[in-house]
Amino acid sequence: MTLVSLTGVSLKYGGRTVLSNVDFAIKQGEIVTVVGPNGSGKSSLLRNVIGAVKPSVGTVTRMAGLRIGYVPQKLHIDPTLPLTVRRFLSLPVRVSDSVAHAALEQAGVAALADRQMTNLSGGQFQRVLLARALLCKPHLLILDEATQGLDQPGSAAFYRQIEQVRQEMGCAVLMVSHELHVVMAASDRVICLNGHICCEGTPELVASAPEYRALFGTGTQGALALYRHEHTHSHDHLDEGPAA
Amino acid sequence: MTLLDDFLIRAALAGIGLALAAAPLGCFVVWRRMAYFGDATAHASILGVALALAFDVSVFGGVLVTALAMATTVSTLSGRGYAMDTLLGVLAHTALALGLVAVSFLHWVRIDLMSYLFGDILAVGHMDLAVIWSGATATLALLVWRWSALLTSTLNPDLAHAAGIDPRREQLILTLALAVVVAVAIKVVGVLLIAAMLIVPAATARAFANTPERMALIAAAVGVLSVIVGLRVSFVGDTPTGPTIVTVAAGCFMVASLIRGLFDHRHLRSHKEDS
Numbered sequence A: 001m002t003l004v005s006l007t008g009v010s011l012k013y014g015g016r017t018v019l020s021n022v023d024f025a026i027k028q029g030e031i032v033t034v035v036g037p038n039g040s041g042k043s044s045l046l047r048n049v050i051g052a053v054k055p056s057v058g059t060v061t062r063m064a065g066l067r068i069g070y071v072p073q074k075l076h077i078d079p080t081l082p083l084t085v086r087r088f089l090s091l092p093v094r095v096s097d098s099v100a101h102a103a104l105e106q107a108g109v110a111a112l113a114d115r116q117m118t119n120l121s122g123g124q125f126q127r128v129l130l131a132r133a134l135l136c137k138p139h140l141l142i143l144d145e146a147t148q149g150l151d152q153p154g155s156a157a158f159y160r161q162i163e164q165v166r167q168e169m170g171c172a173v174l175m176v177s178h179e180l181h182v183v184m185a186a187s188d189r190v191i192c193l194n195g196h197i198c199c200e201g202t203p204e205l206v207a208s209a210p211e212y213r214a215l216f217g218t219g220t221q222g223a224l225a226l227y228r229h230e231h232t233h234s235h236d237h238l239d240e241g242p243a244a
Numbered sequence B: 001m002t003l004l005d006d007f008l009i010r011a012a013l014a015g016i017g018l019a020l021a022a023a024p025l026g027c028f029v030v031w032r033r034m035a036y037f038g039d040a041t042a043h044a045s046i047l048g049v050a051l052a053l054a055f056d057v058s059v060f061g062g063v064l065v066t067a068l069a070m071a072t073t074v075s076t077l078s079g080r081g082y083a084m085d086t087l088l089g090v091l092a093h094t095a096l097a098l099g100l101v102a103v104s105f106l107h108w109v110r111i112d113l114m115s116y117l118f119g120d121i122l123a124v125g126h127m128d129l130a131v132i133w134s135g136a137t138a139t140l141a142l143l144v145w146r147w148s149a150l151l152t153s154t155l156n157p158d159l160a161h162a163a164g165i166d167p168r169r170e171q172l173i174l175t176l177a178l179a180v181v182v183a184v185a186i187k188v189v190g191v192l193l194i195a196a197m198l199i200v201p202a203a204t205a206r207a208f209a210n211t212p213e214r215m216a217l218i219a220a221a222v223g224v225l226s227v228i229v230g231l232r233v234s235f236v237g238d239t240p241t242g243p244t245i246v247t248v249a250a251g252c253f254m255v256a257s258l259i260r261g262l263f264d265h266r267h268l269r270s271h272k273e274d275s
Helices: A042-050 A084-087 A097-107 A122-135 A152-169 A180-186 A204-207 A210-216 A223-243 B007-031 B037-054 B060-076 B084-106 B111-117 B126-155 B157-162 B169-183 B191-205 B212-235 B241-274
Strands: A001-014 A016-025 A029-033 A057-062 A068-071 A140-144 A172-174 A189-193 A198-201
Touching: A001 A042, A001 A068, A001 A140, A016 A042, A016 A172, A029 B169, A042 A068, A042 A140, A042 B157, A057 B060, A068 A122, A068 B060, A068 B157, A084 A097, A084 A122, A084 A210, A122 A140, A140 A152, A140 B084, A152 B084, A152 B157, A152 B191, A172 B191, A180 B037, A198 A204, A198 A210, A204 A210, A204 A223, A204 B084, A204 B241, B007 B126, B007 B169, B037 B060, B037 B084, B037 B111, B037 B169, B037 B191, B060 B126, B060 B169, B084 B212, B111 B191, B126 B169, B169 B191, B191 B241, B212 B241
Parallel strands: A029 A172, A029 A189, A068 A140, A140 A172
Antiparallel strands: A001 A016, A001 A057, A189 A198
């Protein structure tokens, strides 16, 4: 079943075309990753999907009664706004203490319920954001560069958690990222965006597509090279371990 | 209604009504950094007073309409190339100046301008009291009804969109509530000090609150306390009542900041001793 579909969507901000003629759909249970350089319209695409912007041309269709769990790129909380983790989970829909506790437990941050949101570390903050997004039992989980500011083990752990969530809850996942090496492994489908859709398909297909290589470079600059680099890096760690 | 025949009781009830409505609204004003927005809306209301007197309609109605018009203008114009503080600086003071000029044309009505600039809480009548409490109750009801949606929109507009909440509609609701509170407050503290009644209790409450709801409740308590103590002080010391109430609230803020500072200091020290 198709959850959200964009047909011939174009978006203009003050005369500048951000998206042109984008056709996009996401089905139940799919993991779709949108990659693209800065300013390629990745966040605009997501904002179209959640309904925060209306396309200048084209249509956006959402399944009736669609529940979206949204993890924003950045959530600035004004220091004048007191907000505990527990209270944050009840926004906008109040949840019971037991549900909140279970959600935090699952996210691995059970001890943080009474902490102020502004006192969390980057990784804890992202986990709480994810826990809140999952409370509405979403059909579609949307992550906008959700691992920005996390170190590599942190973001790897975060993505493992996303995969686990998809398996347990069966929700579709739509994410935007530039951390191609981690994301690509988990995705069913990758969309390479640069104002328009350059190419799309399985991770392997996109990584070898000329359009993708034109955007992200080839050889050592490419995503596959980055992926290999990851491997050597972790081996290095193992080697260093006993010596240190 | 013999109790309400005492002008001090009426003044206290008027002030308490305002304090209760201003507290939760003031929290949103603080969280959304709308302090000057409140100011602009309040300053525009003097123009509303002039228009109401010129056309012989109720001052409450006139103020409500101009405050609403001002708030809507600011909302619409924001994000169109001017920095928000520049825009508000222009609009707020233009409205105030225009209002004062307009008032000077009203030769045929003798109005005490001071009573609108600084409030005239001791002259609150039965009718005023009814208007103030109706306005305050309506504002509170509106805020309670929209609380969760307002809070989500305040936190992050996209988060609201994803949950099916329209943040622009919530902004409009806040604007409406602000206009009502300004219209209610004009008799109590006057045009120039309305923003203080919104912001000072909320800012005081921040020091002791760990959730948004608690902040609103503490702000309400601080507001009510300021009204009662302010009335008493002004009665004993023969000082202007509206400004005295605000002065007491400011005193609460200072004490709260000091206590908080002391607490943080101790907290920090005990942490150091731990390690």
